[in-house]
Amino acid sequence: MGVARYWREIPARYNLIGKKCEICGKVYFPPRTICPKCRRKSIGKMQDYKLSGKGTVESYTIIYTPPPEFEGKAPYAIALIKMEEGCYLTGQIVDCKLDEIHIGMKVEACFRRIQEDGKRGAIYYGYKFRKAES
Amino acid sequence: MREVAVIGIGMTEFGELWQKSFRELVAEAGVKAILDAGIEGEDIDAMYIGGMSTGRFIGQEHVGSLALEVAGLEDLHIPATRVEAACASGGVAMHQGYIAVASGMYDIVVVGGAEKMTDVVGGEATNILASAADREWESFFGATFPGLYALMARYHMHHHGTTQEQLAMVAVKNHHNGSLNPKAQFRREISVEDVLNSPIVAEPLHLLDCSPITDGAAAAILAPVDIARKYTDKIIKIKASVQACDTLSFHSRSRFDSLPAAVHAAKKAYEMAGVKPSDIDVAEVHDCFTIAEIIAIEDLGFVEKGKGGKATEEGLTALDGQIPVNTSGGLKAKGHPVGATGVAQINEIVMQLRGEADKRQVKGATIGLTHNVGGSGGTAVVHILEAI
Ligand SMILES: [Zn+2]
Numbered sequence: 001m002g003v004a005r006y007w008r009e010i011p012a013r014y015n016l017i018g019k020k021c022e023i024c025g026k027v028y029f030p031p032r033t034i035c036p037k038c039r040r041k042s043i044g045k046m047q048d049y050k051l052s053g054k055g056t057v058e059s060y061t062i063i064y065t066p067p068p069e070f071e072g073k074a075p076y077a078i079a080l081i082k083m084e085e086g087c088y089l090t091g092q093i094v095d096c097k098l099d100e101i102h103i104g105m106k107v108e109a110c111f112r113r114i115q116e117d118g119k120r121g122a123i124y125y126g127y128k129f130r131k132a133e134s
Numbered sequence: 135m136r137e138v139a140v141i142g143i144g145m146t147e148f149g150e151l152w153q154k155s156f157r158e159l160v161a162e163a164g165v166k167a168i169l170d171a172g173i174e175g176e177d178i179d180a181m182y183i184g185g186m187s188t189g190r191f192i193g194q195e196h197v198g199s200l201a202l203e204v205a206g207l208e209d210l211h212i213p214a215t216r217v218e219a220a221c222a223s224g225g226v227a228m229h230q231g232y233i234a235v236a237s238g239m240y241d242i243v244v245v246g247g248a249e250k251m252t253d254v255v256g257g258e259a260t261n262i263l264a265s266a267a268d269r270e271w272e273s274f275f276g277a278t279f280p281g282l283y284a285l286m287a288r289y290h291m292h293h294h295g296t297t298q299e300q301l302a303m304v305a306v307k308n309h310h311n312g313s314l315n316p317k318a319q320f321r322r323e324i325s326v327e328d329v330l331n332s333p334i335v336a337e338p339l340h341l342l343d344c345s346p347i348t349d350g351a352a353a354a355i356l357a358p359v360d361i362a363r364k365y366t367d368k369i370i371k372i373k374a375s376v377q378a379c380d381t382l383s384f385h386s387r388s389r390f391d392s393l394p395a396a397v398h399a400a401k402k403a404y405e406m407a408g409v410k411p412s413d414i415d416v417a418e419v420h421d422c423f424t425i426a427e428i429i430a431i432e433d434l435g436f437v438e439k440g441k442g443g444k445a446t447e448e449g450l451t452a453l454d455g456q457i458p459v460n461t462s463g464g465l466k467a468k469g470h471p472v473g474a475t476g477v478a479q480i481n482e483i484v485m486q487l488r489g490e491a492d493k494r495q496v497k498g499a500t501i502g503l504t505h506n507v508g509g510s511g512g513t514a515v516v517h518i519l520e521a522i
Contacts, residue, residue: 009270030271030383059292059390061284062337063276067264068257070276078277078336080285080385088385090272090285103292114275126275 013126020049027085053109142171142355148469159351167353179240184223184247185473220266224476225506225515232375247477248351266509268383284336287425300443302329304424312467319469348469352477373407393511411435415499418479476506
């Protein structure tokens with residue numbers, strides 16, 4: 001992966017900065033340029049919006065056959081998470097036993113190492129999720 | 135718009151074809167289709183060829199030109215276009231060919247699809263297939279392509295009570311059908327236990343819930359119905375050709391137990407063809423994973439949402455069922471050379487409607503449907519065909 005390709009997504013991946021449509025108030029993550037509800041009216045009206053990081057597991061899977069970048073990390077959990085702002089995203093669930101994960105589980109974002117470019121390449125960071133405290 | 139017919143079909147055997155190059159696969163499928171249609175090279179006005187990732191599988195882009203050269207049509211300088219929509223590349227090539235003929239722009243069009251997937255080694259094929267998903271917001275975080283369908287499977291199981299055994303039954307049925315198809319990659323029967331005992335790829339999906347890595351090519355020749363009679367009396371009319379799209383990423387969809395693009399395409403296709411789901415005699419659907427077939431038969435309206443698992447268990451979609459699905463063996467057993475799949479589905483339905491499907495023939499089939507999906511549902515293409 002080119003370093004610039006990673007670097008330009010840092011605000012969203014480090015701090016969960018999405019977009020909020022000024023017209024209808026809907027929050028989008030990953031960030032979008034145009035609100036699919038308001039379309040033309042939303043052009044230039046999509047403001048940065050930081051997600052709380054809190055969400056609920058809507059579905060999950062345990063990956064046993066990982067892609068090359070995740071070699072040696074399997075088994076690990078990937079979940080479809082509904083954020084409290086109403087948008088959905090895909091991320092790993094960590095810091096718990098794999099069999100504790102269930103649909104409806106409350107989770108919160110944490111900042112972690114995601115993958116690296118080989119042994120001596122750049123290390124890429126971003127969000128993962130863990131069981132919510134409260 | 136003119137009425138369009140399929141006047142010829144052809145495909146290679148599907149499988150790990152180490153002795154055959156991409157070029158040879160394209161040539162073999164194309165030649166078979168041209169001979170089947172009874173056309174000459176100079177009759178051809180245009181070509182569309184589906185290929186998902188020729189650049190990464192064999193380091194070769196620009197395969198429109200390659201296909202033209204393979205066909206020996208360079209002196210005619212006809213337009214030959216490569217079409218890409220991940221695993222729906224073949225279906226979208228069919229749709230482009232349909233538009234070209236229906237519009238009156240071209241008369242005879244060759245539609246092809248091909249993928250040479252076994253020239254790369256190890257996990258590379260899996261990594262290439264992951265490019266059908268959202269690289270920045272799904273794959274980056276460790277989601278694999280089977281992983282996204284696993285999320286669908288778990289969601290469907292949780293909300294509709296679909297079971298692991300019902301998923302396995304899709305693979306068992308499709309392997310049975312594949313055992314009757316001489317072109318299928320897997321021509322052996324498997325049991326529910328075989329599926330459940332195979333290694334887990336992405337829970338709840340096991341290895342035998344997944345379609346394989348395959349080499350293969352398929353082609354179809356399209357012509358306006360009125361001109362078609364000049365070449366053949368086995369005319370299969372395209373009653374509907376519809377493509378619909380949705381978000382690239384699975385998490386941005388409006389539903390997780392359905393592919394909204396497929397629902398949309400199916401609805402428009404039934405309207406265009408003037409038929410109902412119950413009028414369909416045979417269907418080829420995109421079973422890249424077992425859960426995908428269960429969701430497909432719901433999205434196509436063969437059964438209510440949530441009832442796909444139960445219907446499979448009860449044999450509704452079996453070869454002798456009310457609506458036989460994936461008589462070819464589907465992607466699961468026939469094989470899934472991604473760019474070729476959409477055109478291979480057309481091959482099977484045309485054979486069924488001509489009554490040429492031999493041991494897997496659905497008796498009296500007159501209306502057939504194909505359902506081809508790209509990625510986790512970012513593209514869906516539905517065709518409805520009828521023997522006239
Ligand atoms: Zn809006």
